[in-house]
Amino acid sequence: ELKVEQNPLFLSMQEGKNYTIYCNYSTTSDRLYWYRQDPGKSLESLFVLLSNGAVKQEGRLMASLDTKARLSTLHITAAVHDLSATYFCAVTDSWGKLQFGAGTQVVVTP
């Protein structure tokens, strides 16, 4: 059974500092997704990581994938208030379904 674990589950960030969210998964998968969710809103796709060593960047967010370690990281550079949200990682199982992590709630304060 595919399990996806994120940590931390809550992250209080200071503006201007750097932080990392970790996503571990239990079985082999070649696709990993990061989503963002604002309170009461839908999920917005941030990144799709397709292969070992994949790195994608958008603004202050950078995601990477290490399939051998079954680990993805979402790095936030110089946090700003607009990045406050919940971030989910998800991994594709062998049937093409997504298994989501529990999410990391990020709060950025001055």
Place this chain on the structure above:
Amino acid sequence: DADVTQTPRNRITKTGKRIMLECSQTKGHDRMYWYRQDPGLGLQLIYYSFDVKDINKGEISDGYSVSRQAQAKFSLSLESAIPNQTALYFCATSAGVILSYNEQFFGPGTRLTVL
């Protein structure tokens, strides 16, 4: 542009009532999904459909049923609603692995409260 739409957006109902949540998409995707999200938790898959004639149970299908009326429409029903089905429900679509790496696109969600 609302590629994936859900109706209603909010619904309050009573225990024992039958209700239907509807999802429509204009993305032309074959695959559609229903998820449930409880406060502070991730998403749990209720049902999924890879094409009109294909319906599959997800992790938490008990108490739910679905209907895929067309490629663009996928409805979720609660046969007899109970309070612990109070949650945020999301519909999602994807084009599949080959066309889009199976990236899923989510609707705006339906907030359901069962009293």
